[in-house]
Amino acid sequence: MKFTLNFKYIFRIYGYIILLIGLAMLPAFITSWAYNEPDISIGFLTSGLVATTIGALLIIVSQPQHHNLKARDVYMIVGLAWPIMAFFGALPYIVSGYTESFASALFESTAGFTTTTATAFIVEVTPKGLLMWKAICHWLGGLAILVFLVGFLSALGSGGNKIFSDEFPVLTSDKPISKFADSKRMFYVYLFFTVTEFIFLSFSEMNLFDNLVTTMGCVSTSGLFAHSSGIAYFDSIYIEAVIIVYTILSAISYTLYPMIARGRFREVLRNSEVKTYLTILLVAIIIVAFNLFTTGTCETIGDSLRYAAFYSASFATTSGYNVVDYGSWPTMCLVTFVILMLIGGCTASTSGSIKVARIMVMVKLMTQTFYKRIHPHAVMDVQIGDTHVSSQVVARVTSFILSFFAIILGSSVVVSLQGFDLSTNLSVVIAMMTNTGIYLGDFGALGYFGIFSDGLQIFLAFLMIIGRLEIFSVLILFSPSFWHPSRTID
Template identity: 30%
Template sequence: MRIDVVFRYVGIVLLFIAAFMLLSAGISCVSGMDSSFYPLLLSALLTILLGAFPLIFVGKRDQISNKEGFCIVVGAWLVACVVGMFPYLIWGGEFSLVNAWFESVSGFTTTGASVLTDVEALPRGLQFWRFSTTWIGGMGVVMFALVVLPTMGRSKMTLSNVEMSSLARDNYRYRAQMIVHVLLVVYVGLTAISTVMLKLSGMNWFDALCHAMSACATSGFSTKNASVAYFDSPLIETVLILTMGIAGMHFGLIYATVTGKRNNLFRSEVTRWYVGILLGCSVLIAVSLYAADIYPTLTSSFRHAAFQFFSLMTTTGFASADSNVWPPFAVILLMFGSIVCACAGSTTGGMKVNRLVLAGKMIRTQLQRQQHPNAVIRIKLDGMLQEDGVIHGVMIFIVTYMLAILSGTVFSALCGVDLLTGFSGTVACLGNVGPGFGEVYSLGNYAGIPAAVKFFNAFLMLLGRLEIFGLIQLFFLKWWR
C-alpha cells in the first residue's frame, strides 16, 4: 500500500474542510466580527497547511487500490474530526479537549449529541461551523470532496464504493461516477427547499438555514438550547417532519422518483416498511400519551409523538418536548426507533430498516425450511435476489451491533453512569441519533457524563457512521492481501 497516496487524498479532503472554515469565518465577519472570526481563520490556515503539505510532495496517481481507498476514507473521517476541533479549542469557553473532540465527532458523524450547556452563547460564526461539520458529514466527508474532483476517473469510483455500504448501492441504477452527483443534487436541493419553507414558517434566515442543514443531515444540532421546542410552532415542526422523513429515504430512489424513473420510492418495499413504521409507531405513542394524560388532546399528543418519533428514527435528534416524562410504552417505541433507524442510502445511521426487513424474511424462511426441508427458498428485497453472502453479512452486522450496545452500556455503568442513561446514550451514539433518556434526554445534553464515557461514546459515533466494520478493519490492515 502506498502511504503517500493516502496522505495526498486525505490532504484534498482537508482543503475542502478548510473552505467551510473560511465560509464560517465569513459568516462571523458579516455578523460584526464576533469572537469566533480569528479562531476560525486560524483554524482554516492550519488546516490548509496540513492539507497542502502532502500535495506538494506527492504527485497525482491515476488509480488507487481498494486497500488504499479504504485507508483514504477512514483516514479522512478521523482527520476531519481532529481538525474540526481546532475552532472549538482556539475559541475556548466550554470546550476542553475532550469536549471539543466529542462535539467535532458528533458533528461530522451527524449524531447531534452536544456537551454544550448554553448553545445560544456561541458566536454566530462558530454556530455555523457546527452546522457545517454536520452538513458535510451527512453526505459523507469523502463524497463531498469527490464532487469537486471531476478528473479522478476510476479513483472516484473506488472511493465512492468504499464510503457507501453495499445496502445503499443496491438501489442505484446509475454508473458509479453518477452516484456522487445524484447525492449532491438531492442533498443540496432538499436543503434549499427546507430552508425556504422554514423561513416562510417563521424562522429568520440564519435559523432556517442552520435547521435545514441539520435536518437534511439528520443531525439534530440546533441554534437554541431548547431545540425546536423553543419555536413552539406546529408549522415549523411539520416542515421539519417532512424534511427528516425524506432525508431518511434512499437518495437514489428520491432522485428516481423526481425524474420519473420506474425504480422509485413507490415501488420500494423498504420505503413502505419505513413509512409504515413511522406512522404506525407515531399513532401508538400518541394514544399512550393521551391515555396517560400527558397532553390534553389527541391532536397535541399526535403532534409531539410524530415529531419525536420521526426525529429519533431518522437519527436527527431534534426535540419538541421532554420525552423523559413520557410513559414507558412510548419510551420503548422511541428506543425501538433509535435502534432500527431509517433506510440505507440516506444520511441516517443506525441498524437500518433494510436489515430489519431482511431479518424478518430470514426468520420466515427458516420456519418454511423446517416445514419443507427439501424446498429451495430464496430471499428477495425490493425485487432483487439476495445472495447468501449478503444475508450472512446482515446477520453478522446485527449481532455485532447488539454486542456494541452491550459493551457501551457496561462501560458506562463501570464509570458510574446510571443504567437508563448508559444504555440509551450508547444506543443514541452508536446509531448517530443524539438524545437518549435519563441525563441525556431530549432537552438535555452530555455535559454531565464522565470524560471517559464521552470519549468512548465518540468512538461509538464513528463506529456507527462507518457501519462498524469500516472502522474495525483499520486495526486489521496487516491481514489484507
C-alpha cells in the same frame, strides 16, 4: 504477496479533505465577525489558515504515480477520513479559547461530521460563530456520506465497491453501482433540499441565523437547533411540519430521487425498503399517539398526533429533534422510540443506525428459518421485493447486526463506569451508535454530554464514528490481517 498501500494517493485525498474543512471555516469566520466575537473570529482565521496550508501541502507533495486503489487503500481512506475531519474541525474550539478541553472540542466536532444530535456545550451560551461552524460540520457530514462514501468510493473500482457493498448490502446485491451511485446527482438533490427548506422556513418567525442552522441540521438528519429548548423555542406547528417532511425526505434513499425527476414514479412506489420504512413510521405514530392520549399525557387527540408524529419522525430518521421533555412519557412510547432509533432510515440516505434494508433481510431470514423447521426439504431464497439476496449478503447483514449489538453491550459496560443507571447507560450508547444523539436521562432530551468525563467523551466520539461508518470500515484497521504483508483483502 508484497504488502503495499498507495500512500501518495491516500494522503492526496486527505489533503483535499483538510483543505475543504479549512475553506469551510470562512462562513463561520464571517458569522463570528458579524456578531462581534473577536476571539472566535481569530480562532477561525488561525484554524482556517492551518487547515488550508496543511491541506494544500499534502496535495502538492503527494503526487501519486498511479491512481489505482485496492481495498486496503480504500479502507484506509474511509477509516481515517472522519477522525481527520473531527480533529481539524475541533481546532476553532481550542484556538479561540472557548474551551480548554480538547476532548469536548473533539466530541463536538465529531458529532458534527457524523451528523449526531449531541453536544458537550450549552447551546444558549455558545457563540454564534461556533454554532454556525457546527451547522456547517453537520451539513458537510451529511454530504460526505452521500457524495464521498457513496459516490466517490464506488467510482474507485473494486476496492471502492467493497466499501460500498458493506454500506448498502441489499441495493448492491444485483445491480452495478454505476447505475445509481452518481455522486453529482446526489449532491444536486442534497442542495435542492437545503435551498427549498430554507425557503419554507423563511415564512416562519425564524431569523436568518436560526433558519440557516436549522436547515443544515435538518437535511443532514442531525437535529441541530440554535436553542437548548429545541423546536419548542418557537412552539410553531408550521416549523415542526417542515422539519418532519424534510427529515423524512432525507432519510429515504437518495438514489430514488433522480428516478422521480425522470418520471419513473412506479419504480419508486414499488421500492420495498421505502414502503417498509413509511409503514414502520406510520405504525409508530399510531402507537405513540394512542398511548399519549389514553394515558392522559396529552389532553387532546390533536396534541397526541402532533407530538407522536414529530418524535416518531425524529427517532426514525435519527435526527434527534426535541420539542418537549419526553423522559416522563409512558414506557410504551419510550420503547417505541428506542426501536425506531435501532432501525434507522433507508440505505443511501443521511440517516444512521442499522437501516431498514438490513432489518428486512433479517426478518426474511428468520421467516425462512422458521418455515424450514416445518418443511425441512423446502428450498427458499431470501428475497426483498424483486431482489434475490445472495447468501454472501445475508451473511454480511447478519454479521453487521450481531456486531452492532455486541458493541452496544460492550460499550455500555464502559459507560457504566461513570455511575449512571442502566437506562442511561444503554440509551447513551445506542444514541451514539445510531447517530441520534438524544437519550434517556436528566439531560437526554437536550442531547447534552458535557456531564461525561473527558475520557468518556473521546470514547463516545469513537462510537459515533463507528456507527456512522458502518462499523467494519473502522474496525478493520485494528485487524492484524489488515497490516500483515502475506495476507490480502483485495
